[in-house]
Amino acid sequence: MGKRESFQDLPLTPPKAGEELWRWLYGQLRGAILDRRLRPGTRVPSSRSLAKQYNIARGTVVAAFDHLKSEGYIQTQVGAGAFVATTMPDDSIAVARSHVDLRKRTAHAGLSSRGRASVESVLLLPASHSVGKAFRPWEPAIDLFPVNLWSRIAARVLRRAPRSLYGQGDAKGYLPLRKAIAEYVGGARGVHCDADQVIITSGAQQALDLVSRLLLDPGDRVWVEDPGYPGAVFALKAAGARITPVPVDQEGLEVEWGRRHAPHGKLAYVTPANQFPLGTAMSLERRLSLLNWAAGEGSWIIEDEYDAEYRYFARPLAALQSLDRSECVVYVGTFTKMLFNSLRLGFLVLPSRLVDPFAAARSFTDRHPPTLDQAILAEFILEGHFGHHVRRMRQAYAERMSVLADAANRRLSGLLEVGCAASGVRTLGWLKTNERDTEVAGRARLHGLELAALSQFTLRHSQPAALILGFAGCNVDELRRGVDVLATVLGA
Numbered sequence: 001m002g003k004r005e006s007f008q009d010l011p012l013t014p015p016k017a018g019e020e021l022w023r024w025l026y027g028q029l030r031g032a033i034l035d036r037r038l039r040p041g042t043r044v045p046s047s048r049s050l051a052k053q054y055n056i057a058r059g060t061v062v063a064a065f066d067h068l069k070s071e072g073y074i075q076t077q078v079g080a081g082a083f084v085a086t087t088m089p090d091d092s093i094a095v096a097r098s099h100v101d102l103r104k105r106t107a108h109a110g111l112s113s114r115g116r117a118s119v120e121s122v123l124l125l126p127a128s129h130s131v132g133k134a135f136r137p138w139e140p141a142i143d144l145f146p147v148n149l150w151s152r153i154a155a156r157v158l159r160r161a162p163r164s165l166y167g168q169g170d171a172k173g174y175l176p177l178r179k180a181i182a183e184y185v186g187g188a189r190g191v192h193c194d195a196d197q198v199i200i201t202s203g204a205q206q207a208l209d210l211v212s213r214l215l216l217d218p219g220d221r222v223w224v225e226d227p228g229y230p231g232a233v234f235a236l237k238a239a240g241a242r243i244t245p246v247p248v249d250q251e252g253l254e255v256e257w258g259r260r261h262a263p264h265g266k267l268a269y270v271t272p273a274n275q276f277p278l279g280t281a282m283s284l285e286r287r288l289s290l291l292n293w294a295a296g297e298g299s300w301i302i303e304d305e306y307d308a309e310y311r312y313f314a315r316p317l318a319a320l321q322s323l324d325r326s327e328c329v330v331y332v333g334t335f336t337k338m339l340f341n342s343l344r345l346g347f348l349v350l351p352s353r354l355v356d357p358f359a360a361a362r363s364f365t366d367r368h369p370p371t372l373d374q375a376i377l378a379e380f381i382l383e384g385h386f387g388h389h390v391r392r393m394r395q396a397y398a399e400r401m402s403v404l405a406d407a408a409n410r411r412l413s414g415l416l417e418v419g420c421a422a423s424g425v426r427t428l429g430w431l432k433t434n435e436r437d438t439e440v441a442g443r444a445r446l447h448g449l450e451l452a453a454l455s456q457f458t459l460r461h462s463q464p465a466a467l468i469l470g471f472a473g474c475n476v477d478e479l480r481r482g483v484d485v486l487a488t489v490l491g492a
């Protein structure tokens with residue numbers, strides 16, 4: 001733990017060129033609070049004295065403090081002034097601190113400039129110490145996962161597996177699993193492929209990392225959806241890509257905007273079935289237009305279908321890959337949302353010419369995912385349990401979502417408007433209170449809720465203020481209780 005500091009003797013790193021001063025001061029103080037260099041209970045001096053000491057306008061200090069107060073880092077007591085908050089829940093500190101620690105370690109770890117640039121802006125997801133926490137946006141229904149069935153299959157696979165499965169595995173992945181996946185994505189998503197084009201990865205994230213490293217050169221221009229999925233942006237940036245955030249509307253990525261502003265992009269990353277985080281589906285017209293652009297430019301498209309099967313009102317459009325005539329689409333799928341997070345198994349469906357280079361790249365990274373886990377998943381799919389589970393979850397999630405929307409719209413009317421998602425494991429609550437969504441999300445975290453603010457996922461093009469509410473991972477009682485807490489947070 002660092003040395004105890006007061007506001008007056010806190011060393012501050014100078015602002016970056018162009019950085020707003022209040023935002024800089026807010027960031028410095030927030031970092032010091034999360035680092036515990038400013039300890040809980042430390043008295044906050046007057047804005048006048050700090051303005052004088054830091055040699056900045058008093059209004060700048062007030063703006064930074066207002067922000068810290070609204071997010072709960074600073075508390076006020078009538079008659080006693082302001083103090084660094086004493087009650088911050090572990091998880092929210094853990095997420096924020098991992099970020100702060102990462103930057104600190106980055107500075108002294110002797111990393112290359114490429115290494116530093118790759119990790120500096122990354123946010124680590126905290127490990128789950130519980131399930132059912134409202135409104136954790138990244139979790140499926142772990143409470144409903146058929147653990148007994150899974151463990152019976154696992155025991156059987158481990159007992160009967162030939163000894164060869166304990167030896168070196170295939171860099172592309174376990175063949176029966178690749179066959180099962182090719183059949184599943186062909187039937188359910190219209191993806192044209194055979195098992196040879198499927199490579200098993202450690203979740204979607206490794207797939208995004210491999211694609212970024214193997215298809216991009218440093219400095220290549222890349223289109224990403226704005227708002228969009230940070231996991232993809234981190235991987236693309238780590239490969240040295242220059243990011244062009246392309247706005248998204250009701251029909252998905254605005255392809256014409258991309259053509260106008262960055263016509264020669266080398267790659268576009270999209271989530272057409274369920275746009276992350278807006279939840280819209282890309283229209284057929286936009287799909288065709290994106291494919292046309294990629295074919296004309298010789299560019300790649302990453303199609304990330306992380307939870308396409310959870311569609312509540314209508315059948316999803318077939319995958320973009322099914323319309324691809326020029327073999328430019330790399331399809332990414334994952335079982336982490338369909339089954340459970342820690343499984344960490346996902347897959348790539350590649351144009352044939354990419355299969356061997358990708359398999360070769362596996363051999364000098366992780367070689368292959370654990371074969372026995374792949375064999376368990378293969379059995380689970382081949383015996384029909386996967387299809388059954390997805391159908392069961394679709395019903396359960398539809399129920400959970402409508403409970404959340406009903407409870408929220410009853411308790412939070414005029415403050416938060418919660419819509420029903422057309423697909424996926426989360427929905428959006430549009431704020432009607434004129435507050436910043438990050439402020440509300442920060443306050444909610446201090447009350448023990450786990451939710452995200454839409455603006456955390458915007459890069460350049462702003463969106464109305466909204467909260468991202470996961471509903472799949474909580475049962476109906478947890479959701480109702482979560483809405484009660486949110487009512488307190490919003491002052492209902």
Ligand SMILES: Cc1ncc(COP(=O)(O)O)c(C=O)c1O
Nearest residue numbers: 138203204205229276306334336
């Ligand atoms: C857009 C998107 N892609 C992929 C994933 C899943 O990635 P992984 O399989 O690495 O857990 C997520 C998870 O939230 C996501 O939102």
